[in-house]
Amino acid sequence: MLDQSTICAISTSPGMGAIAVIRLSGSEAIAIADKSFRSPNKNKKLAEQLPNTLHFGQFINEQEIIDEVVVALFKAPHSFTGEDIVEISCHGSTFIQQKILEVLIGNGARMALPGEFTQRAFLNGKMDLSQAEAVADVIASSNAAAHKLAINQMRGGFSKEIGALREQLLHFTAMVELELDFSEEDVEFADRRELRNLTERIERLLRKLKNSFQLGNAIKNGIPVAIVGETNVGKSTLLNALLNEDKAIVSDIHGTTRDVIEDVVNIHGTAFRFFDTAGIRETSDHIENLGIERSYSKLEQATVVLLVVDTNNPFPLVKSRIDKIRERISPGQTLIIVANKIDSGLRDTMQLLEVVDLADHEKIVFVAAKQKENLDELIDHMVRSINIDTVEQDVIVTNARHYEILKHAHEAILRVLDGLDTGITGDFLSQDIRECLHYLSEITGEISNYEVLGHIFKNFCIGK
Numbered sequence: 001m002l003d004q005s006t007i008c009a010i011s012t013s014p015g016m017g018a019i020a021v022i023r024l025s026g027s028e029a030i031a032i033a034d035k036s037f038r039s040p041n042k043n044k045k046l047a048e049q050l051p052n053t054l055h056f057g058q059f060i061n062e063q064e065i066i067d068e069v070v071v072a073l074f075k076a077p078h079s080f081t082g083e084d085i086v087e088i089s090c091h092g093s094t095f096i097q098q099k100i101l102e103v104l105i106g107n108g109a110r111m112a113l114p115g116e117f118t119q120r121a122f123l124n125g126k127m128d129l130s131q132a133e134a135v136a137d138v139i140a141s142s143n144a145a146a147h148k149l150a151i152n153q154m155r156g157g158f159s160k161e162i163g164a165l166r167e168q169l170l171h172f173t174a175m176v177e178l179e180l181d182f183s184e185e186d187v188e189f190a191d192r193r194e195l196r197n198l199t200e201r202i203e204r205l206l207r208k209l210k211n212s213f214q215l216g217n218a219i220k221n222g223i224p225v226a227i228v229g230e231t232n233v234g235k236s237t238l239l240n241a242l243l244n245e246d247k248a249i250v251s252d253i254h255g256t257t258r259d260v261i262e263d264v265v266n267i268h269g270t271a272f273r274f275f276d277t278a279g280i281r282e283t284s285d286h287i288e289n290l291g292i293e294r295s296y297s298k299l300e301q302a303t304v305v306l307l308v309v310d311t312n313n314p315f316p317l318v319k320s321r322i323d324k325i326r327e328r329i330s331p332g333q334t335l336i337i338v339a340n341k342i343d344s345g346l347r348d349t350m351q352l353l354e355v356v357d358l359a360d361h362e363k364i365v366f367v368a369a370k371q372k373e374n375l376d377e378l379i380d381h382m383v384r385s386i387n388i389d390t391v392e393q394d395v396i397v398t399n400a401r402h403y404e405i406l407k408h409a410h411e412a413i414l415r416v417l418d419g420l421d422t423g424i425t426g427d428f429l430s431q432d433i434r435e436c437l438h439y440l441s442e443i444t445g446e447i448s449n450y451e452v453l454g455h456i457f458k459n460f461c462i463g464k
């Protein structure tokens with residue numbers, strides 16, 4: 001059920017600015033604006049103007065001039081919300097903005113709820129739910145990669161992928177359910193091998209989408225990079241160099257950092273979230289041990305692990321540190337060995353590190369964090385390890401709600417695969433497939449309830 005009232009809100013950011021935009025949407029939008037709009041020749045009516053036009057005039061309250069404004073007109077269904085929209089651009093004084101809003105409410109509009117413009121766009125079929133959600137992400141995007149993902153999703157990239165999945169699932173149910181209609185005759189229309197192939201294809205797609213969330217989430221909030229290593233190897237010095245500020249305390253005392261220090265930097269259009277951790281060593285200090293446990297947990301959560309080693313140490317010692325961390329690296333993580341202090345390092349250690357065997361997901365760079373020497377190469381490896389090309393080509397899930405739904409859908413499809421293996425009857429198969437379809441509809445919003453919608457849109461700002 002669609003609320004028919006005409007809503008209004010300030011759509012530009014709160015506070016003073018050169019100009020501000022106040023937006024009205026609903027069937028009465030133009031009539032409400034007309035009550036306070038006065039054109040230079042005094043007799044122009046907005047209601048009689050063509051859509052997609054701009055009109056200069058005064059915004060008045062009874063006879064008082066509030067401001068000189070430019071009004072933009074859009075008519076249903078060709079507008080963002082699918083309803084009549086009036087956008088009033090005024091001077092950006094907070095007093096003027098508030099005054100115009102008050103007058104519009106006095107004329108019969110009501111204040112919009114957070115995200116209500118976008119919610120109406122969704123309810124009027126201008127976009128599906130995943131696209132509507134992307135509108136918030138586009139507004140919030142703070143780096144090039146997150147922006148790219150959000151724009152792609154807003155333009156329907158993700159919806160297309162879900163649509164293709166639904167097609168395949170519907171094809172599957174059609175095959176199985178035809179068989180059910182003729183169940184008394186004991187025929188098998190659906191070729192089980194074909195069904196299996198199809199199910200496997202769907203499973204792969206769902207798995208890929210589900211797994212993409214880790215990267216998607218990382219891009220949105222900053223790729224997690226853990227800086228780990230022994231005490232005193234220069235982890236905090238490296239963090240400060242990467243952030244270009246003295247964020248962490250640096251000293252030659254072992255065990256200086258005892259808790260995780262975190263900050264985000266934008267590098268070449270990608271946000272990286274660095275975690276400087278407590279140096280790993282054997283110690284009986286209880287607090288320090290708690291810090292070391294946190295270092296390991298940050299290591300597990302990171303997409304990129306920077307293992308800092310001190311080239312002043314003999315090679316066998318350094319090598320054993322590297323091997324110890326290698327055991328903790330899981331698939332999908334990149335390990336960059338940062339051989340630090342090359343300004344004063346042992347020649348032997350450095351030479352042997354140069355020729356150390358590296359796996360595909362491993363890199364080594366030689367730096368002097370204190371002198372900021374060779375950090376470019378390190379940054380280069382980090383940027384390349386997240387492979388920005390994937391971001392451009394593939395659909396990547398960035399939204400936690402979508403991820404939760406995809407997890408359920410994936411479980412349902414695994415049950416179908418299982419069912420095909422154990423030879424369960426078509427009606428059970430079709431039940432799981434229907435469940436899977438149901439979940440996908442929740443992503444695009446074909447199936448939604450007011451509680452879910454309310455929850456999604458309440459996180460928007462007012463005016464969007």
Ligand SMILES: Nc1nc2c(ncn2[C@@H]2O[C@H](COP(=O)(O)OP(=O)(O)OP(=O)(O)O)[C@@H](O)[C@H]2O)c(=O)[nH]1
Binds near residue numbers: 252278279344
């Ligand atoms: N010569 C030289 N010294 C460095 C370099 N990087 C760091 N240091 C010194 O190494 C010492 C330890 O540096 P930190 O950054 O505090 O080391 P850490 O790994 O954070 O140590 P903990 O917090 O105790 O685990 C400091 O005295 C730094 O100035 C470098 O590239 N060259």
Ligand SMILES: [Mg+2]
Binds near residue numbers: 249256257277279
């Ligand atoms: Mg430190």
